[in-house]
Amino acid sequence: MRPTEPVGIVTAGMWLPEGRSRASDAVAAGRLRKRDAAALGHESVPDAEEVAPPDAAVLAARGVLDAAGLEADRLDVLAHAWMYYQGHDLWSPAHYVARSLDALRALPVGIQQVCNGGAAAMGLVMAWLASSDPAPSARSRLGLVTTGDRFAAPGFDRWAGDYGVAYGDAGTAVLLRRPAADGDVLLLRSVATVADPLLEEMHRGTDPFSPVARGHRDQVDMRATKRAYLRTHGTLPFTSSNRRAIRTVVAQALADGGMDGRDPRLTHVVLPRFGAKTLAESWIPVLAEQVGRAQLLDLGRETGHLGAGDAVAGLADLVARGLPAPGSSALVFSAGAGFTWSCLLVESPAR
Structure with missing residues (x-):
């Protein structure tokens, strides 16, 4: 878009x-x-x-x-x-x-x-x-x-x-x-988003619907629902969908901005604020194939995942660091349960 x-x-x-x-x-x-x-x-x-x-x-x-x-x-x-x-x-x-x-x-x-x-x-x-x-x-x-x-x-x-x-x-x-x-x-040049509703079960598991919040457990336990999903479906549906979604939102965001992954104007990529192992295994290898020249920024070491705030926090950190340089662009990522993946393409205007 x-x-x-x-x-x-x-x-x-x-x-x-x-x-x-x-x-x-x-x-x-x-x-x-x-x-x-x-x-x-x-x-x-x-x-x-x-x-x-x-x-x-x-x-x-x-x-x-x-x-x-x-x-x-x-x-x-x-x-x-x-x-x-x-x-x-x-x-x-x-x-x-x-x-x-x-x-x-x-x-x-x-x-x-x-x-x-x-x-x-x-x-x-x-x-x-x-x-x-x-x-x-x-x-x-x-x-x-x-x-x-x-x-x-x-x-x-x-x-x-x-x-x-x-x-x-x-x-x-x-x-x-x-x-x-x-x-x-x-400048906000484009926002690309894709979803895979087949994965909603990862945060529902096999629990029946409850009439009240935390009706099944005293604490929110996403590990329990994911274990239930994996027992039935294994890891392949999610890993395949995650790779496909990342590739899709990158290609779409760049195309909507009149660019591709080889464009020298694309200088930075802001990763979602996930754990280091998750990024290393599920995100960085996929992005390296598409935007290898751009610098990948892991800005979440001091914050962890900020719930709904990862994408906006990524923009805030770019602004605080004066990135990207005038005339250059950056991609900012977000992903969440459902599952949904988004990628923002932003440009620093030439002064």
């Missing part, structure tokens, strides 16, 4: 708490094996402790709006994405984020596409902005994407609730503008 004209990324940012959860503590408590900790490759991940996930999103959004010098009442649409519990049972966290920011003109939309939520929100807001065709004299239209997740005990074990992934707490935000304007740090 590509806009008819580039959508500007005014800026992007991330809020990380000061608290840290350490892998060594999880090992000492018997919740995580040493070899699994080594495979993850994270010494620690951010722990938000008492900060609620929507408040983490608000903190990230305020930083982005302040950096852009814009008031929240200029926003036309606000999409908030999340993976895990937001703090209330039946409630709209997107409207809370809008209210907390005083973004009272904006249309708040909640995006619940698990770990791919931030990338899905980017695509939807990009499409929403592109579908509005203001007159030449009208002001630009602004969209804000936020994510917020906190993987708190007792319902979630950030170190042992899943295979190959450790979960960190964060809020992220990115401000989009159409038409793009001078001063926008990046």
Whole structure:
């Protein structure tokens, strides 16, 4: 999916708490094996402790709006994405984020596409902005994407609730503008997304439907549902689909931007924030075949997987590092249960 004209990324940012959860503590408590900790490759991940996930999103959004010098009442649409519990049972966290920011003109939309939520929100807001065709004299239209997740005990074990992934707490935000304007740090050229619903069973397993949250177990246990899936189907359906999906979103994102993997303008690739072994076995070999000249950036060693926030966090890190160089481009990845894979193509405008 590509806009008819580039959508500007005014800026992007991330809020990380000061608290840290350490892998060594999880090992000492018997919740995580040493070899699994080594495979993850994270010494620690951010722990938000008492900060609620929507408040983490608000903190990230305020930083982005302040950096852009814009008031929240200029926003036309606000999409908030999340993976895990937001703090209330039946409630709209997107409207809370809008209210907390005083973004009272904006249309708040909640995006619940698990770990791919931030990338899905980017695509939807990009499409929403592109579908509005203001007159030449009208002001630009602004969209804000936020994510917020906190993987708190007792319902979630950030170190042992899943295979190959450790979960960190964060809020992220990115401000989009159409038409793009001078001063926008990046241009969003395309968003490519593919899904394989045949894999939804990996996060359902053989459990019957429950009338309440965590009705089967006291903690979220993605390992249990994945073991049940693997007993029935083995590893081949997922590994084949994962390779195929990565190749597809790379090719589609680049083609929509008028590029291919050999284009010298493609200089950086931002990996999803998964464990080191997962990236080394399932992502890096596939990407090396397609974008071998570009530098692969593993920016998640200090954060772990940020739930719905990986894609937006990747943009925030690019902005903070001044990457890519003017005139160059980068790919930013996200993937999540369902399964869904997304790839954003962004360009640093020539100054």
